[in-house]
Structure formats: structure tokens, C-alpha cells
Amino acid sequence: MLKKIILFFFTLILLVVFAAGGGLYYLIVLEPGDEITVENIQSILGKESPVLYSDGVTPLGVFFDEAHRQYVTWEQIPETFVNALIASEDNRFFEHFGFDAVSITRAAVKNYEAGRVVQGGSTLTQQTAKNLFKRSGRSYEAKLKELLYALRLEYHYSKEQIFEFYCNQFYVRGNGHGLGVAARYYFDKNVEDLTLLESVFIAGSVKRPNYYNPFNRKSEEAKEEVRERIKIRMAYVLKQMLRLGTVSSKEYEEAIATDVLFTEGQVGYALDYVMEMVKDAVATEEVVTALEEQGISNLATAGVRVITTVDKGLQENSLYSLRHELSRLDVRLRGYDRDEVQAELANTKYNGDREVKKGAFLFGHITDIRYNKNVPDGFQATVDFGGDLGVGVIREKGLERTLTALVKWKQNHWSESSRKDLPLLVNQLQSGDRVWVSVSSIDEEGTVLLDLERFPLLQGGALVLQNGMIKAMAGGVENRFFNRAISAKRTMGSAFKPYLFAAALQLGWNTADLLNNSRDVFVFQGQPYFPRPDHEITSKQVSMSWAGVRSENLASVWLLYHLCDRLSADEFKAVAVKADLAPRFKNGKEEPYTLYRTRIRDKNGIVLNREVLQEAAFTEAVRHLETDFIFADLIEEYDVLRSLHYGLHFDRYKKDIDSTLSTALKEQEVKEQLFRKNLLKTNYLSLVLRLQQLQELRRSLHTTDYTSFGLSSFVRSAVLCYDKRVQRYSFVARDSLSVDQVLVDTDRLKEYFAAGSLESEEKFWEDILLDSTMTVKALSLVKMQVEAEFQRLSALPPYSLDVLAGVHDFRVLVGLKYLIEFGKEMGISSKLDPVLSFPLGSNVITLLEAVRMYESLVTGSVSLTGAKVAPDRDLLTVLDRIETAEGEVVYRTRVEKKELIKEEQCLALGSILENTVKFGTGRYAQENARLPLNEAAVQEIPGTAELVIPLLGKTGTANNYTNASFFGYLPAVSTGGTGMVIDGGYTIGVYVGFDDNTSMRRKTTRITGSGGALPTWTDMVNIILREKSYAQKLDPVDLSFYGLTLLHNELGQLNLAVDRENGGHILNPVMEIDEKNRSHPTIMTFGQIYESGRFEPKRYYAPFWGDEKQILETDL
Secondary structure, eight states: OHHHHHHHHHHHHHHHHHHHHHHHHIIIIIOOOGGGSHHHHHHHHTOOEEEEOTTSSSEEEEESOGGGBOOOOGGGSOHHHHHHHHHHHOTTTTTSSSOOHHHHHHHHHHHHHHTSOOOOOOOHHHHHHHHHHTOOSSOHHHHHHHHHHHHHHHHHSOHHHHHHHHHTTSEEETTEESHHHHHHHHHSOOGGGOOHHHHHHHHHHSSOTTTTOSSSOOSHHHHHHHHHHHHHHHHHHHHHHHHHTSSOHHHHHHHHTSOOOOOOOOOSSOOOHHHHHHHHHTTSHHHHHHHHHTTOOOGGGTOOEEEESOOHHHHHHHHHHHHHHHHHHHHHHHOOOHHHHHHHHHTOOOOBOSSOSTTOEEEEEEEEEEEOTTSTTOEEEEEEOOTTSOEEEEEGGGGHHHHHHHHHHHSOTTOOOOGGGHHHHHTTOOTTOEEEEEEEEEOTTOOEEEEEEOOOSOEEEEEEEETTEEEEEEOSSSSSSSOTTTTOEEEOGGGGHHHHHHHHHHBTOOTTOEEEOSOOOEEETTEEEOOOOSSOOOOSEEEHHHHHHTTOHHHHHHHHHTTTTTOOHHHHHHHHHHTTOSOOEETTEEOOHHHHHHIIIIITOOOOOHHHHHHHHHHHHHHHOHHHHHHTTOHHHHHHHHTOOOOTTHHHHHHHHHHHHTSOOOHHHHHHHHHHHHHTTOOHHHHHHHHHHHHHHHHHHTSTTOOGGGSOHHHHTEEEEEETTTTEEEEEEGGGOOTTEEEOOHHHHHHHHHHSOHHHHHHHHHHOEETTTEEHHHHHHHHHHHHHHHHHHHTSOTTSHHHHTTOHHHHHHHHHHHHHHHHHHTTOOSOOOOOTTGGGTOSEEEHHHHHHHHHHHHHSEEEEEOOSSHHHHHHGGGEEEEEOTTOOEEEEOOEEEEEOSOHHHHHHHHHHHHHHHHHSTTHHHHHHOOOOOOHHHHHHSTTGGGOOOOOEEEEEEOGGGSOEEEEEEEEEEOTTSSSEEEEEEEEEEEEEEOTTOOOOEETTEEOOIIIIIHHHHHHHHHHHHHHTTHHHHSOHHHHHHHOSOBOOOOSSOEEEEEETTTTTEEOSSOOBOOTTOTTSOEEEEOEEEOTTSOEEEOOOBOOTTOSOTTGGGOOO
16 A cells, blocks of 8 residues: 555656646747747847836936947957856856756855855846846745746857847946946946956946946045945955966966056936936935845846936926026126137037927027118027027027126126117127027927027036925036036035024024124134125124025124023033033943043044133123123123123234234235224223223322322323213223323322222222223122132033033034034035034035025925935935836835924024015015916906015025025915915025136126026026916915915914114014015014013024933933
């Protein structure tokens, strides 16, 4: 019975084996399917991947098209590459039958020993099958199907043909694949010319081309990291080749000792900015990993559809607007001289756009010019675009924009052009000239109407974000190569001020708070900083709101310097912890005092000595003296005290100024240096010195042998006088005595005291003003408090937070580090330096970072893609999803939204930005952004043609006019169309500037944020209003009653009238204004109005990290 059972199962097994073998024979030999045909394989290798606009239908471009493929035959492949690839990927390729049991077993053992996947066992044939026939996922069924295709390849094709297929399908970079592309891209060579080292590199990188790509890293650190990876990988491949005997020991040693040299070659044609960014996006680790999980390891043969976030209408019109404006500004700065223009165009390698359509920019040659100044529209020039693109016509209207710019260049920035100025431009044009033109329109007869442009040296960028994703992007004139919207780092000037205001609102300030707006000196880490205004100062104090509206440099620096002043001790400690300036905690243990001291002193430059501790004592004294001054009826002097500098090292700073004055300076700079020296003249230490002189004078008056001539030189350097301006006695430096100050005869004063009471004498000395700044009585109070504070601080460990909290350098540094950490949370990965010029835009960031920052400031939230590293995170902002040809989504960009700013602070900050457009440097947008309404709509609702759009924004002009920018927000239409709301709007940013930071100045022309970037920004607003059908979404009935307003949630906000001509101070008594009354200057803020009409601002402690209650105990 047992024998029968064994025989049965043996027979069954044989039948199964024969059946399986027969089945395989049928599937591999007899009916392998159409997929295995050479025609199908060639079609797969020639697959194109369409890239689409955000609608998922309209083509934007194509990946892997014919221009980006270079098919290589077996005969062309060098032996060195064959040997290198075999050694790298499959050293038994010419021995196995499509799969390698030995390799699979070896890989399984290695992976088991490592506890993770460290080695694969698939053969080159299997890899070829997977890439050609697309394995769907990682299931066993999918892997068995891949094995079947590998066996089919092995049966129907030679090893050389399979190798050839593999060499033509591996992915190289975003828009190219195969060995031919790799040789050209990495080494600018033909395949046949590859050296051993070059072959080894390509063979070693086929699995992870982006990981080993030497060209796609921006920073030197990242480039060095890639070079190290390449060395390790190439050493592995060479070692395998040595083991297999395909290189000799000598060749191996020479190769190991030699660095491979890369020369980036041009593959196909240059991609435009969007396509180039998409190409890099699909090569990021985030996308590659996600696709591999879906069984797509080779994008080049997958035939996928790539859908971007870019809106076609916004993209094309934004690019046109930026190019058009750069041309105009270039003429403003450089004119239009025929010889210069022709010389520049002769050396221009760019060919212009490839299609004649509205908005296109093209090069052409003038074939005919006709000009008759005596007839209307008497100018016409015909321009031939060359090839089969046809011709276009420039008429008088097509000269107007360039002519106006030329007149301003020749005369002054306020000059305007008229028809009589036409010869200025017409005389610079001749038949045969090469010209740069834009297509303004194509009329009904098909005539292409052109605007004359100047191909600019001036560059710029423009960007539109919605919910963190790119909707439109223009990175320069040529629309290719260096993408200035993403990669150019620029100084954005005063556009940084709202960033500071947002931080201030989080740390206890209110937009109604008054900020000092006078010239002053700010000392940080031993260096004096003297910020200058960029316009005439009309108010010595301005509200924070009006500091933004008027873009006040001085008030902004003052606010930064005092950023942490509103914080309680616990709040300051929490901010210091987040800024990594407090003792760290690890595993529940506090950082040792000595380590913390070293970190704060050596890394952050906070050095504590007796002088610094005395200055800290002064800072603490000022904070605690307000009540004492009130009781002593000295409240006005307390205001003086709060703005009084301590004066540490001021004598050294004055000597430095004297040294500067000894050099050859222009008259204006001499005045500036003298002004700075005067700012350093009066301070706490100088007043203490003056008090000592006065005290010695007083003691001298009570000696029996007193004479004014017998006073010491120390006392004689100052004099007692009567100041007629303030009607008080003052003790001042002798060399600063003014005509309004009358000297007091001290000999007679001695007689007066001898006849008077001691009490009246004491009051006389107490009331004397020291250097016309502070009375003896007030300074004596301060001195006593400083001494007490110094004793208290001296008893504490110097580098304890209790002491450091009074050290001004430390407090300022905490504020600066808070700003830097805040910026990181908003997606700024560029390095931000902790400097006092921070709010004036001294740091360089990209346009994308700046626009993302403004989106965060207005909406309160930052939207970032889920990539692990910043460069990839930025690249993915252009990618929505990737689909198979059948429409299955195999990748979708993850967007993570995080709240950084509370709604109350956003509302208050938004009020500043809206006021900037209504009353400040953004007024051009207020006057020129309009709803695109047809005539019927205008007639139906009177006044709609002039309907003002609520906009938020801020200008930025870099020092010396090297960069001009504007950033802002276009709100969305509310549900129901009754107004506009923040949610769902568009953030727009524009900058212009020369790549080499040449100053944008000529004669009276100064290219500022409002004059250089704002016109393009406003154009882009109008483009969105038109393309996104804003007018059609609004309720005409509601508009007829109230106009167009920005709607807010009811949070208890107050809309308070301000004195526009007096620094934006809130009126007293307070007057509330209806939010729908947009024409009245107001501050939207929070607080309480008392019956007396006094306003008490509400203050919030709401740092960007939100509700982290345990911040003080958090391990860092």
C-alpha cells in the first residue's frame, strides 16, 4: 500500500512538472505574446511621457521625446562598459538563463545577515524585463510575471540584444535615458569614446542616477558628499572587475588613484523653467521611492502622465508681463542706442520663442521701415522672423512703451513722451537691423502686431503660489537655464519688515504701539549700527502699522532691538529655549553650567565681564524704575531714561569716527560722520561723569578759598548755565555751549548759597539738567538703582539666565534667533544671519522662499511638501501627481499645512499690508488693479469700473538699488460673492535686478520696489482676476451697496482711526471706523476702549510653536 502511495505521488509530481514545463514552453516559446516582439520593445524604448498643466489635459511639454534619446547598438558599446556593468549588476549574465539561483541565494544570505535588504538578486535580464514590461507592485505574482518575461527575453533574443535593450532604457536624468545620453550628459562624449573610469561611473550609477549625479547639487557641502559617494561606488565596481579578471592589477591601481573628471554636455534642447523644474522634481527621492513602491523603477519606459500645479493662463501671461516690464526698465536704465543694441543682439545665443502667438517674444530683422510724421500712425516697420514663422508689423502704438522709457532715460524720471519725441526712437532703427519684439495681438486679417522691445541685461523673477504650490513662474527673460524664481538669492530689502512685525505681534507687541523713528545708534556685540532712513522723516514716533505703511527703516530697527521687551521672565526663558540660547535638557538633565557658558560665550559671542554686568544692571534698573519715577513726579524724565544708552565703548566709537573723518570724504559723508558722533555724545556713563564734575564744583563752592580760576581741569571742561529754551539751569560741556545758554557766575552763586537756606540749595542742585538731558535728581535715582542691581547680579552665576536676561546683547540675540527659527518654520532654508539690519533685508533668500513667507504671514499657515530635504521640498511645489496611461495615480505630492500665526495676529498684520497698498508704497496696485468687466456689467452697476480691489502687499528696495521687489496677496471671492476672503487666495512675488547686483540708478531714475516690481505684480493680479473669473463670482447687488471689501471673522477686533500725517497715531479720543469704509486711514487691532476715550492695547504671547505648554522642559 505504501509503495502505491509513493508511486502515486511520484507520478503526480512528474505530471505537474511536465505540465508546468509544457505550460512554460507554451508561454515562452509558442505563444510569448505581442509584448516580446522587437517592434513593441522599440516602441517602449521610444515612449514619451506627457507633462500637463494643472487641468490634467493641456500639454505643457514632453519627457523622453526623440530629441532626448540616443539609441546605442551593441557594436557601439565599449568593452570597458560591458565589463563594468556585468561586474556591477550581474557577473553571471552570460552564463545564466534569465535568472540566477546562485545570486538569489547569495543575496538572501547577505540580507538575512544584515537584517535588511542590502543586496539584490535580480539579473540584468530581469531588470530589463521589469523596466520594459512594467512590474505592477511588489507582490509575488508580479515578480513571477517579471520572471516569465525574463525567460521570454532569454529565449527569443541573444545576450547581446538583451544587453543592448538594457543600455537604451536605464534612467539618466529627468528628460533622458540610455547609455548615449549618459555619455553625453556626464562627459560630453560619444559612447565609443568612454574611458575605463567613465564606463565604471556610468555602470555604477544606473540604479541610482540622482544619488550619484555630480551636477544637481547646489551647495559645496552637498557636492562634496556626492563626490565621496561616487568614489565609494566606483571602488566597489573596480574591485568586482578585478575579482572577475576584466581589469589587471595595474589598471585597477591606476583607476583607484585617479578621480573621474566630469564635463556636463548638452542633451537635446534646453527646457523651459517649468519643464526643467518638473524634470528635477520627478528625480527627487520622494518621487523615486513612491514610484518604486508602485513597481515603477524606470520612469523613462513607464509611459506615465505628469500633471503639474501650473495654470496655463497664469503661466503664459505672467511670463509675458515680466519680460515686457524688464524690457521697459532696461531702456529706462540704458536707453536704446542702435549700435549698442545691434552689438548685443549679435552676441545673443538665445533664439526666442518658437511660435508666433499673442504674448510671444521673438527675434527678427527689419525688412522695411516707413515713417511720415505728418500723418497719424505714420510709422510702420515690417519684421521678418525667419524660417517659416512669417512676418509681423510694428506700428506707432508698438513704439509707445519703449519711447516713454527712452524719454525718461534721456531726460528725467518724471518726463512723459509725446508724438513729437518719436524721432528719438525711429532714428535708432534701420532696415536690416535685428530686433527683439513681442506679439501684442493678431488682428482679424492675421496681421501680427508687435511691440518693440529691448533684449534686457536686467533680469528678474515672478511667482504665484496658492496653498504652497506653484501656479505660475517666470525665472527670467529667456525662459530657460537659470531659474531666478527658484534659485536666485537676492536681498529683498524692506519686504522683510512684515516678517519682523509678525514676530513682534507674537511676542507681546500691538500694531498701535508707538515706535521710536529718529536717528539713533544701536550697539550689538561691540559694533555700533547707525541705520539711515530712505526718505524724509516726518514723525519721531510712528505706530507699528504706519512703520509698515511708510516703510520706516529707523522704527523697524528700533523694534527689532527691543523685540523681547514685552515678555515676562518666563516667556523670555521659553523663547530663549526655542532659540537654543538657554541651557539644554537631555534625558531630563540640564546642560552643565561650564558647557553652557562656553557655548554662549564662544559660539554666540556673549562675553560677560564687569563692564557688561554694569550695563546689565543699568538695563534692569531702567525696567524697574518706572514706579519710582512716577512717585517722584519725574514721568517725563522716565521717557528720556528709556531711550538713554548706557554708553559702553562709546568713546572708542567716537575715536573710530575721528579716524574716518581724517580720510578724504565727500561733504555729505562728513556730515553723516559728524551726525553719528553727536549721537554718541550723551549717554548714561557720560551723564554720570557730568554729575561727578558737578558734584566737585559744588564741593569747591563750599571751600573758603574758592575761585572759579582755581577749579581743576576736570571741572572746568563743563560749565553751569541757564538754558533759556527750557528755562532751567543746565550743566553742559564747555565746547557745546549754545547761544541760548547763558553762563552762570559761580562766584556770585557761592554768595547766594551763603545767604540762603540749605533746603533751597539742595533743590537747586537736584533740578539742574545734566547735558540738557536729565536732572540730577533723576540721575541720582538711576544711579542708586544701578548699584543695587549690580550687587544683585554680582551674587549670581554670570552665565545664568537671570543675569543674561539683563544683558542687552543676549536679549537682542534671543530676538534675532527667534526670527531665524520663525523663518525656518516658514520654509526659509537659506542661511539667515543674526544682524540688526535684518528687517531691512540684509539677508539673501530666494523668490520662492519670500513668496512662501508672505503666504504664511497673510494666512497664518505654511504649506510645505512632505520631502525630507529643503531642495526637494521646493522642487515638489510644481508637481501635483503622476498617473499611468490608464489614469491610475501612482504618486501625489503630499502638502503638509501647519499653523504658525494666530488668526488675531494675521488680521492685524493683514491690516498693515492692506494699508500699505491703500496709503503707502503700494498705491500703484490700488490705482491699477481692476476687475475685467464688460460694458453690460458696468452699465448695470454704476461705479463698478472703478471698483477697488482689496489687496495686501509690501515693497522691498535693497541698499544701493541693487534689487527691487514686491510681495503681496490677492484674496479670493467669498462664498456667495459678497466680498473677498483670505482663504483660497493667491500670493504673488516679483523681483527685478541685475544678476551681478549692479545698481539700478541713472540720473534721476531709481528703480525701487514700487517703480520696478510693483507694475508687474499688478499685471499679475489683473491676470488672475481675468483668468479666474473674479467678476463673475461676485454678487452685483451687494457690491452696489458696499463696494468690494475684505471680510474677516469676528474676533473682537477694533478698526480705529489714525492720524495719517502724524505717524499713524491712534486718534485721541478714539474713533471707531466701519470696516467697510476702506478710504479712511485706520489700524485694525485688539484692545479695550475706556469711557474716557483712552485705548488700551491687548497683548498676546503667541509664539509660532503654538500650544507647546512644556516648552521649558522640552529636551533639545
